[in-house]
Amino acid sequence: MEDKPYSDDSSLISKEPGSSTVPRNARWTYNTESDPLISLVPEFVMFGSDEIRKALPLFEHEHPGCYEFVLIERGKASWELNDVIYETQAGDLFYSRPGEKHRGGFNVIEPCKFWWIIIAVPHHQGWLRLSPEESKLIEQALAKLPRVVHIGLNPVESFKKLKKALMNESPLQSMAVRHALLDLLLAFIQPGAGTSAVADDLLRQFDMLIDKMGKEPEWRPSVEKLAAFAGVSASHFYRTFQEYTGEPPITFVERLRVKEACRQLTESQDSVTDITHRLGYQSSQHFATVFKRFVGVTPTEWRKARSGSGMQTGQA
Structure with missing residues (x-):
């Protein structure tokens, strides 16, 4: 994540999929500080997925002016924020608000697979090409959102669409990225779509x-x-x-x-x-x-x- 809160062995981390050597811990990221900016989507800051197969330190960090959302796809992870530990498992969303210092529970990220995204807060007219009323509604919904909320695994498909859009440059890339971001935000603030098939x-x-x-x-x-x-x-x-x-x-x-x-x-x-x-x-x-x-x-x-x-x- 931002500012390398991970302490890891780079020989075990692979940004690109399809490596000839299977990594013990696999990571894919897109960071607008080092990767190309997404034209017409200045709200997008950073995105990635991690598959942690061996516990790693995850140190305190923050994202000024940005939200960070983390969705657990497999396994369990704990997060520490304001001296409180939040437990998450598959289908759970954890998020931090702008400038909040947070870290893995007890400075550790446990073996798990998760997706995460960092996005700038609504702070200007035309945020994600929404009307001022719509962006204000999203901001208000996020302010009321519990720190951990179960949203199911359906949003994983939107994360995959976002990754695909970022990897494939085209004249419509900005539109595809913006569409995936809106899908994710709606899934975050309207939990309940990820219903379980278990009786x-x-x-x-x-x-x-x-x-x-x-x-x-x-x-x-x-x-x-x-x-x-x-x-x-x-x-x-x-x-x-x-x-x-x-x-x-x-x-x-x-x-x-x-x-x-x-x-x-x-x-x-x-x-x-x-x-x-x-x-x-x-x-x-x-x-x-x-x-x-x-x-x-x-x-x-x-x-x-x-x-x-x-x-x-x-x-x-």
């Missing part, structure tokens, strides 16, 4: 399971056991649970366990070994390996970094 009764079972997972982090159910709890086949459970949460069931369970470990490491003085056994890990070494895969640092490094700091949890 309501199964969604209730998922919510009950997720609640149980959170309250009993040492619980290690198999997919078959989870499916039996929900009353569906294992294959159907796996597919629909991943559609609902953005992650396979066992990965989701493991992430909740690591999240609980973060809480205990921050709020208690218990040893890493004690926490390891309490959460059902067979050894401290295995716990440290799993923890670092999700968070990017070892449990000991985490505790040292968070020592003495308190954190609130943001509600979507």
Whole structure:
């Protein structure tokens, strides 16, 4: 993102798709500071997609005069803004307002896939070629928008259209870019179009399971056991649970366990070994390996970094 808030190894990041070497973390960006300006769309600033396969630091940054919107396509990510942590999963939109300093939760971006866009605030007549009344309505809607809102995955297609428009220069490029931007803004301020195909009764079972997972982090159910709890086949459970949460069931369970470990490491003085056994890990070494895969640092490094700091949890 802007000003390189990521700390990454450039050998693992690929801007262009189709590289002969499969990157561990893949990134595609379009930045008007270095790429050609889009004629007739001065509101467009920066856009990109990231597929994070190994946790990376994501440091504090801001975008003066601009909104930043992030849509999670797969996996989960947390964001820190004004000392509040906001949790997001597949289909969730997180956004920051102009000049707000924000970062990955605890300075880390977890393994996930997401799209993001930075766009200038409505500040002149003819913003995105809209009437003053229309641009004012968008600005008012954004002011009322919750910090995290579930909008579903339908907007991913608009992100892909925007990427295609940026990659293909043509006399109609500005129109295509503007059209994709308006599609995205409408999806952001009018959530509800991204409805789920999962039956309501199964969604209730998922919510009950997720609640149980959170309250009993040492619980290690198999997919078959989870499916039996929900009353569906294992294959159907796996597919629909991943559609609902953005992650396979066992990965989701493991992430909740690591999240609980973060809480205990921050709020208690218990040893890493004690926490390891309490959460059902067979050894401290295995716990440290799993923890670092999700968070990017070892449990000991985490505790040292968070020592003495308190954190609130943001509600979507």
